[in-house]
Amino acid sequence: MSAPAPALTVTPEQRQVLETSTRSRVLPHRMVQRARLILMAADGIANEVIADRLSISKPKVIRWRRRFQADGVDGLEEAQGRGRRPTYGRDFVEKVVSTTLRPPPDGSTHWSTRSLAEYLGVSNATVHRVWQDMGLQPHPTRTFKYSRDPLLEEKVSDIVGLYLNPPENAIVLSVDEKSQIQALDRTQPLLPLKPHQVERRTHDYKRHGTTTLFAALDVATGEVTGACYQKHRAAEFLAFLKLLVRTYPRRHLHLIVDNASSHQTPEVEQWLNKHRRIHLHFTPTGSSWLNQV
Numbered sequence: 001m002s003a004p005a006p007a008l009t010v011t012p013e014q015r016q017v018l019e020t021s022t023r024s025r026v027l028p029h030r031m032v033q034r035a036r037l038i039l040m041a042a043d044g045i046a047n048e049v050i051a052d053r054l055s056i057s058k059p060k061v062i063r064w065r066r067r068f069q070a071d072g073v074d075g076l077e078e079a080q081g082r083g084r085r086p087t088y089g090r091d092f093v094e095k096v097v098s099t100t101l102r103p104p105p106d107g108s109t110h111w112s113t114r115s116l117a118e119y120l121g122v123s124n125a126t127v128h129r130v131w132q133d134m135g136l137q138p139h140p141t142r143t144f145k146y147s148r149d150p151l152l153e154e155k156v157s158d159i160v161g162l163y164l165n166p167p168e169n170a171i172v173l174s175v176d177e178k179s180q181i182q183a184l185d186r187t188q189p190l191l192p193l194k195p196h197q198v199e200r201r202t203h204d205y206k207r208h209g210t211t212t213l214f215a216a217l218d219v220a221t222g223e224v225t226g227a228c229y230q231k232h233r234a235a236e237f238l239a240f241l242k243l244l245v246r247t248y249p250r251r252h253l254h255l256i257v258d259n260a261s262s263h264q265t266p267e268v269e270q271w272l273n274k275h276r277r278i279h280l281h282f283t284p285t286g287s288s289w290l291n292q293v
Contacts (some may be wrong), residue, residue: 007044008065015042017073025129026093036078037061038068088126096120096130100138110138149284158281159256159290163219170252173225173244174217174293177260179232184207190241214240216255217293224293234265243280252277258288 010018021027021035033054040050045063051058059249067075099120100111108115113131117124131137165171184205191200212232216225225247229236244253257263259282272278283290 008038008041008068010038010042014073015039024133025131031076034064037064038074038076041065077266093130096127097134097136100131100136108291145286147284147286149286152284155282155284157289161285162254162256166220167252167254170254171248172219172254172256174219174256176258176293177212177214177232179212180210181213182210190210212236215293217243219292225229232262234262234267237262238268238271245275245278252279254275254279254281256281256283256291258283258291259285
């Protein structure tokens with residue numbers, strides 16, 4: 001029995017190209033198969049096993065190994081004039097990509113597969129395959145915001161420090177408010193769940209006004225202290241602070257809050273001056289994501 005061939009040497013750049021080829025929906029099947037062949041050979045898999053897994057002959061495996069060893073990724077291409085010509089070449093793919101990256105001429109914000117297919121004179125399935133292969137997703141968006149707080153670095157360091165290394169014998173609470181919560185009720189009582197019958201309820205509802213939820217998350221334990229108030233003012237914030245004082249007696253409390261005006265009124269500052277064990281830590285402007293609650 002002949003000794004197994006040594007693992008094929010593949011550089012990180014070549015591996016990246018080959019792995020992209022194996023996921024392609026545009027390349028011909030034979031090119032995808034050759035990319036898989038080389039990756040398997042690079043992992044030290046024997047030629048006989050590669051041939052069996054890819055349903056090809058062993059001489060074919062050896063031939064493409066030699067071609068790759070001699071010419072790299074370019075060696076996997078068909079010789080001039082050999083093989084089936086692709087329906088859409090590289091120029092077409094580049095045209096699809098470049099057109100997708102530009103706004104449509106009719107004033108729309110994004111192309112759809114159907115609008116771009118009609119514009120280019122191809123099927124929308126072809127456009128969809130190119131988008132998938134090139135990782136194009138015109139419609140999903142992500143928002144971002146830069147904080148312009150002049151004390152951004154100091155505030156971030158302060159809050160992250162509380163999370164990572166809280167003061168001894170102290171409790172860190174993430175505090176926030178959710179205002180304008182609608183109190184809704186169904187116009188008729190719910191019909192309960194029964195065998196072979198889902199729970200049923202009316203599609204319409206009646207309003208019972210709005211409420212504001214105040215919540216404090218204990219960063220160490222995950223416990224939440226909450227209360228609902230009719231309004232969202234400094235008076236309600238003070239009432240919630242007094243609730244936290246009663247909930248956590250004789251302990252220093254470090255509260256992480258945002259920059260709402262109700263948190264910095266003279267009434268709140270006067271109360272804090274009388275309760276020295278309560279410490280407020282303000283998140284930077286536009287960075288409420290720092291608050292875990």
